[in-house]
Amino acid sequence: MLRLVIRRLLFLALVIWSASTIVFFIPRMSETNAIRERFAELARTGGFSPTDLEKIIESYTKQFGLDRPLWDQYQDYIVSIFKLDFGFSLNRYPMTVTDVIMQAIPWTLSLLLVTTIISFLIGNLLGALSAWPKAPGWVRAFATPFVLLTGVPPVIMGVLLLFFLGFRMKLLPLGGSYSIGVVPDGSWTFMLDVLKHQVLPALSLILGSVGGWVLSMRGMGITIQGEDYVNFAEHKGLGAGAIFRDYYLRNTLLPQATALALALGTVVTSAIVVEGLFGLPGIGQALNNAIRSNDFPVIYGIVLFITGAVATLMVLMEFVYPLLDPRIRNE
Amino acid sequence: MNMGQDQNPVLRVSNLEVTYYTDSGRAKALDDVSFTLNAGEKLGMVGESGSGKSTLALAMMRMIKPPGRIEGGRVEIGGVDLMSLSEEDMRQARLSKIAYIPQGAMNSLNPVTRIGAQLVDAIRSHGIKDSRAQVEERCVNALKSVDLDPAVFRMYPHELSGGMKQRVCIAIGILLQPSVIIADEPTSALDVVTQRQVMETIDRVKDQINAAVILIGHDMGLMAQFVDRVAVMYSGRLVEVSTVREMFTKPVHPYAAALISSLPNLENKGVFQGIPGLAPSLLRLPGGCSFHPRCAKVMDICKTTRPTTRMVQGNRLVTCHLYNEEA
Ligand SMILES: Nc1ncnc2c1ncn2[C@@H]1O[C@H](COP(=O)(O)OP(=O)(O)OP(=O)(O)O)[C@@H](O)[C@H]1O
Ligand code: SF4
Numbered sequence: 001m002l003r004l005v006i007r008r009l010l011f012l013a014l015v016i017w018s019a020s021t022i023v024f025f026i027p028r029m030s031e032t033n034a035i036r037e038r039f040a041e042l043a044r045t046g047g048f049s050p051t052d053l054e055k056i057i058e059s060y061t062k063q064f065g066l067d068r069p070l071w072d073q074y075q076d077y078i079v080s081i082f083k084l085d086f087g088f089s090l091n092r093y094p095m096t097v098t099d100v101i102m103q104a105i106p107w108t109l110s111l112l113l114v115t116t117i118i119s120f121l122i123g124n125l126l127g128a129l130s131a132w133p134k135a136p137g138w139v140r141a142f143a144t145p146f147v148l149l150t151g152v153p154p155v156i157m158g159v160l161l162l163f164f165l166g167f168r169m170k171l172l173p174l175g176g177s178y179s180i181g182v183v184p185d186g187s188w189t190f191m192l193d194v195l196k197h198q199v200l201p202a203l204s205l206i207l208g209s210v211g212g213w214v215l216s217m218r219g220m221g222i223t224i225q226g227e228d229y230v231n232f233a234e235h236k237g238l239g240a241g242a243i244f245r246d247y248y249l250r251n252t253l254l255p256q257a258t259a260l261a262l263a264l265g266t267v268v269t270s271a272i273v274v275e276g277l278f279g280l281p282g283i284g285q286a287l288n289n290a291i292r293s294n295d296f297p298v299i300y301g302i303v304l305f306i307t308g309a310v311a312t313l314m315v316l317m318e319f320v321y322p323l324l325d326p327r328i329r330n331e
Numbered sequence: 332m333n334m335g336q337d338q339n340p341v342l343r344v345s346n347l348e349v350t351y352y353t354d355s356g357r358a359k360a361l362d363d364v365s366f367t368l369n370a371g372e373k374l375g376m377v378g379e380s381g382s383g384k385s386t387l388a389l390a391m392m393r394m395i396k397p398p399g400r401i402e403g404g405r406v407e408i409g410g411v412d413l414m415s416l417s418e419e420d421m422r423q424a425r426l427s428k429i430a431y432i433p434q435g436a437m438n439s440l441n442p443v444t445r446i447g448a449q450l451v452d453a454i455r456s457h458g459i460k461d462s463r464a465q466v467e468e469r470c471v472n473a474l475k476s477v478d479l480d481p482a483v484f485r486m487y488p489h490e491l492s493g494g495m496k497q498r499v500c501i502a503i504g505i506l507l508q509p510s511v512i513i514a515d516e517p518t519s520a521l522d523v524v525t526q527r528q529v530m531e532t533i534d535r536v537k538d539q540i541n542a543a544v545i546l547i548g549h550d551m552g553l554m555a556q557f558v559d560r561v562a563v564m565y566s567g568r569l570v571e572v573s574t575v576r577e578m579f580t581k582p583v584h585p586y587a588a589a590l591i592s593s594l595p596n597l598e599n600k601g602v603f604q605g606i607p608g609l610a611p612s613l614l615r616l617p618g619g620c621s622f623h624p625r626c627a628k629v630m631d632i633c634k635t636t637r638p639t640t641r642m643v644q645g646n647r648l649v650t651c652h653l654y655n656e657e658a
């Protein structure tokens with residue numbers, strides 16, 4: 001067990017190190033200079049002379065250490081990974097990278113958690129029931145539309161939802177985190193408004209992913225029904241409920257949890273894209289802005305944060321498997 | 332019509348019929364099957380693959396699944412006809428009145444839960460409200476009575492050998508002390524030594540709870556050592572039921588006779604003779620007696636008229652026109 005833990009941790013470190021190294025060099029190949037971007041804009045509006053501008057840029061470049069050799073910067077960068085501190089945002093100075101991430105993370109996390117849990121639960125329940133001969137007929141009817149939507153990319157789903165529910169029927173807001181004119185004060189009205197803005201992004205993520213769970217669960221359910229242990233459970237005189245729960249669902253848990261772990265990466269990417277589409281101020285938008293202004297400390301912070309989070313979750317899942325299936329316990 | 336040697340049998344199966352409605356036609360897998368069994372008695376059920384042995388067992392449990400259907404008949408245990416019970420009452424009857432130890436015991440245990448949980452849920456599902464400790468004690472006793480260590484209670488199926496899993500299934504079968512236990516080929520996947528042990532275990536627990544036991548199997552030899560009576564099935568019909576001694580020394584049905592003489596013995600030096608011809612498909616059964624194309628004693632009437640099951644020589648059952656006069 002200890003060896004496994006060490007192996008997994010080494011693996012985790014390797015993943016994070018390779019991702020962070022690639023991530024370090026990519027923004028450096030860009031011509032865009034974040035400091036110049038920012039002050040050029042200020043210069044246009046605020047009117048200081050081009051010579052001043054060059055001086056300011058120079059001093060900031062020095063202050064951020066960007067004039068030093070790339071190799072030195074890389075070393076600092078690796079140190080900053082260990083310290084989990086990437087310093088200041090170039091573009092949104094004096095905000096730190098941590099500030100930027102912390103501000104954005106609640107939006108992304110809540111969207112991700114809610115949508116993943118909802119589609120996993122709905123999909124697996126519908127899939128399990130639609131393979132179960134004793135389930136009522138409406139279950140299958142209810143599952144079909146989800147199955148038909150399987151694989152529609154969340155962005156396309158989002159555009160369609162925006163067009164029909166938002167634009168044509170005006171049922172829900174088109175984007176943003178809350179309505180203009182609503183005071184962000186934590187009151188019920190405000191909360192409700194925020195929730196309304198979350199419905200379409202959430203639906204875009206949920207609608208296309210439920211079907212996948214339905215299909216995989218249904219397939220598994222049909223296999224498990226033919227298993228001798230399900231028949232024997234019936235011979236033992238167990239009721240349908242107990243068989244469904246303890247023999248049938250219980251045996252699909254491990255493969256489905258594995259599938260969930262594998263899906264995590266995609267789920268995060270989809271969430272980021274959908275946030276962009278709906279203008280939610282989450283990680284996706286923060287990353288988007290950072291890339292556009294080549295604000296590399298923020299890019300580093302976000303990419304490493306996501307990589308670290310997904311890798312950690314996957315490693316954690318691996319320690320959950322033995323709890324779900326005793327057969328993997330002895331390995 | 333009295334179909335057994337006892338006026339008060341614990342099990343009475345009468346005129347049981349099962350049909351599978353397959354895409355290629357209707358297959359009558361059980362045709363007018365009747366027999367009785369006394370408490371403490373062991374019946375061996377033999378017949379070629381596909382002759383309907385498992386179907387008979389499943390029909391008695393009322394566990395025939397589509398495309399199969401029980402078309403009629405009665406299965407009375409202690410005077411109560413299982414066929415007339417409500418779904419819920421039948422569920423309760425499973426394991427408490429009649430237990431089935433399935434053909435594939437290797438995979439009959441839930442791989443992800445402990446053996447203990449799989450014994451406990453069987454007890455709990457029958458509305459037994461004993462304390463946890465009492466239930467556990469009961470399970471451990473059941474495990475002990477099939478020669479398993481009480482530690483098995485906390486183990487998982489993958490930690491057990493084939494023979495141990497088979498014993499666990501038997502332990503589950505006797506948990507609620509049913510009056511009838513059906514064991515479907517309980518030994519077919521086991522080595523010879525384990526086979527013997529499992530059979531002896533069944534024998535012993537049967538005595539403890541005085542149950543009637545039906546042992547399904549191919550192996551006439553093994554059967555002969557453990558059962559009191561032997562029933563022979565052929566294409567969905569029970570063609571002969573006799574005591575072991577009668578069956579092996581003087582079988583009455585021509586098919587049973589062919590089976591017995593095909594067994595390896597000292598005279599023919601272990602050469603398996605086999606029975607000429609093939610077992611018929613249930614979809615295209617020959618008319619009259621379905622055995623007639625292979626029967627050495629076939630008569631004209633056999634090709635046109637179905638023989639009925641009748642009692643001969645005291646308490647032997649036979650389904651053959653040769654015995655029409657003796658009825
Ligand atoms: N689900 C089913 N659908 C269609 N036909 C079936 C089904 N189950 C069984 N049968 C048919 O019923 C007949 C009896 O099958 P059964 O399993 O009872 O035979 P068996 O005597 O137990 O054979 P074995 O010794 O191989 O276990 C067979 O001819 C089989 O083809
Ligand atoms: S009824 Fe006729 S064909 Fe059938 S077993 Fe008896 S003698 Fe043979």
Ligand SMILES: [Mg+2]
Pocket residue numbers: 384385386434515
């Ligand atoms: Mg069988």
